[in-house]
Amino acid sequence: MSKFEPIEFFSKQSSALPSYSLLPFNFTELDATRYVVTNLAGEFILLERGLLHRLVEGGLSPTEPIYADLRARHFLSDSHSKMAPDLLAIKVRTRNEHLANWTGLHMFVLTQRCDHSCPYCQVSRQSEDKTAFDMSREHAEKAVALTLRSPNPAIKIEFQGGESFLNFDLLKHVVLTAKAANEQLAHPKDLKFIVATNLSVATDEMLDFCAQHEIGISTSLDGPRDLHNKNRPRPGDDSYERTIEGIARVRQRLGRHSVSALMTTTEASLSRGREIVDEYVEQGFGGIFLRPLSPYGFAVKTRFFRAYNAEQWLNFYDDALDYVIELNRQGLEFREYYAATILTKMLTCKDPGYVDLRSPAGIGMAGVIYNHDGTVYASDESRMLAEMQDTTFKLGCVDDSFETLYTNETFLQAVDETFAYSAPMCTDCAFEPWCGADPVFHWRQQQDMVGRKPESEFCQRNMHIFRGLISRMENDPYVRRLFTQWAHTC
Incomplete structure (x- = not known):
């Protein structure tokens, strides 16, 4: 299955037509009750545990307020958003266009x-x-x-x-x-x-x-x-x-x-x-x-x-x-x-x-x-x-x-092994679109370019900071405005 191919869920009211299709996303705990959910383009949303279960099981109703938000941010698509997979692919390509410049x-x-x-x-x-x-x-x-x-x-x-x-x-x-x-x-x-x-x-x-x-x-x-x-x-x-x-x-x-x-x-x-x-x-x-x-x-x-x-x-x-x-x-x-x-x-x-x-x-x-x-x-x-x-x-x-x-074998190996989409544990992490890889640090610490993530201080530091930034934004409207300003003037 293609990474951008949607997973279809059928409405419990009808066995003939799908209600919505899931687009690729990952989720990671933010705290005891909420999850950070991110798509391939790095857009995120916070969902409580029960709501996340219903989303994955195909149980969300289009009349629920969260439904429109999930559709707009490319976590799901339906008959009103057939272009969603293509739009998501364009956003991913835009985020990675710097790779072509070398x-x-x-x-x-x-x-x-x-x-x-x-x-x-x-x-x-x-x-x-x-x-x-x-x-x-x-x-x-x-x-x-x-x-x-x-x-x-x-x-x-x-x-x-x-x-x-x-x-x-x-x-x-x-x-x-x-x-x-x-x-x-x-x-x-x-x-x-x-x-x-x-x-x-x-x-x-x-x-x-x-x-x-x-x-x-x-x-x-x-x-x-x-x-x-x-x-x-x-x-x-x-x-x-x-x-x-x-x-x-x-x-x-x-x-x-x-x-x-x-x-x-x-x-x-x-x-x-x-x-x-x-x-x-x-x-x-x-x-x-x-x-x-x-x-x-x-x-x-x-x-x-x-x-x-x-x-x-x-x-x-x-x-x-x-x-x-x-x-x-x-x-x-x-x-x-x-x-x-x-x-x-x-x-x-x-x-x-x-x-x-x-x-x-x-x-x-x-x-x-x-x-x-x-x-x-x-x-x-x-x-x-x-x-x-x-x-x-x-x-x-x-x-x-x-x-x-630039065809040095060690360099090519590092590029290949640090592609986070396929790195162990990174590929399942909601923070992956915002994170990166530091093969030199992990090689120095663990003699492994990818690194053992549960033991990695690089991961420990970044995951803590990611969670902290989200929590500060969610708990304080002023901080959300401030952080948005920082993001757009970085």
């Missing part, structure tokens, strides 16, 4: 040198000579050529480290080389650049170059001064001051919205979620992305990753999210970006393309990374894993052809 994000590790010594560093930063840990011009030029081979019409080159600005000469060379090569294409790409930097070594020359070429800045801000400096130490104990000063200088030269910031949750952060949000508000950011530690690099060697569990992080997340909602209720426009990303998938027909919430997995297809030594990995996390002597997700090197890199 890789849009290309990350260049310019150097692994860094002036910070963050104990949770996930990239195993180095501080030795640049000949060993800087990307060469030859490798960079080959990476640019591979980047522009991507069929995606919109390309973003992101400079990573270490500290990206410690190899500023190469950064300039890549920008100028990529722009010149792009202009020679028959169909030039929409080419954009972004630098991941702690801003501690950023000079006026560097920022002026970024302004001239419209290069965005992404930095790190873990919270108030004492917390940031504890998490991100550097000689002089002035990491926070340099970051705040750098943000102000970037805004002065590049514009107010040219800089974004990310935080990482450590054990010291768990009781300070509201203070961290306040810091982002004070620094003039329009939102915050609350993220846990990842099991790579120094975060494992220093045992930072195991300093707290998923439940503790979710308590931190819930408290901080509720505080963000309260700030909005008081009139301050501020959002939590991870929630906004999920809500976009829940409440609209578009997919924001967040790598960790894609099916099949976003590694390789959404982003690829060129390491400082010329090796190519399927994601940033893949090269972090490689620094721990596990090169499972290595695609090849910059000397390889575009075709060779």
Whole structure:
């Protein structure tokens, strides 16, 4: 039977004509009495247990108020909605159209040198000579050529480290080389650049170059001064001051919205979620992305990753999210970006393309990374894993052809196994249309690209957040309006 082929139920009043046909859907418990029911396009509805049973058994009457809602959202079809399967198929195709564009994000590790010594560093930063840990011009030029081979019409080159600005000469060379090569294409790409930097070594020359070429800045801000400096130490104990000063200088030269910031949750952060949000508000950011530690690099060697569990992080997340909602209720426009990303998938027909919430997995297809030594990995996390002597997700090197890199057997296996429609347990989960796969995380944790879902912290975190977002919307009309706004402006 086709996935879109309806299941017909006959009316108890007539054995000749079907009352309605079920379109494909999954259901998962929300709480003790209600289920989240989703269709293939990610549209959802809440049904109480008894009503769900009657729907499945063919016992709903067209006169019931819920009937029209179920029909409008493509959970069932009848003689008045014969086009429902085709419309559902169009919505599914629209949500997945990004897959045809292939890789849009290309990350260049310019150097692994860094002036910070963050104990949770996930990239195993180095501080030795640049000949060993800087990307060469030859490798960079080959990476640019591979980047522009991507069929995606919109390309973003992101400079990573270490500290990206410690190899500023190469950064300039890549920008100028990529722009010149792009202009020679028959169909030039929409080419954009972004630098991941702690801003501690950023000079006026560097920022002026970024302004001239419209290069965005992404930095790190873990919270108030004492917390940031504890998490991100550097000689002089002035990491926070340099970051705040750098943000102000970037805004002065590049514009107010040219800089974004990310935080990482450590054990010291768990009781300070509201203070961290306040810091982002004070620094003039329009939102915050609350993220846990990842099991790579120094975060494992220093045992930072195991300093707290998923439940503790979710308590931190819930408290901080509720505080963000309260700030909005008081009139301050501020959002939590991870929630906004999920809500976009829940409440609209578009997919924001967040790598960790894609099916099949976003590694390789959404982003690829060129390491400082010329090796190519399927994601940033893949090269972090490689620094721990596990090169499972290595695609090849910059000397390889575009075709060779993207027909790598491990990459194709990961794409195949992380297609959630067919992954064990995912295929039956109501949250599947909003979720994704993280094969690198599961490989690191369980030596399995798909992962054992009952033991997966990835699943535990996301399912809790999905349920929490729905419950907040259902219990408070203001939150529903706020979340709808976030979804449509993500």
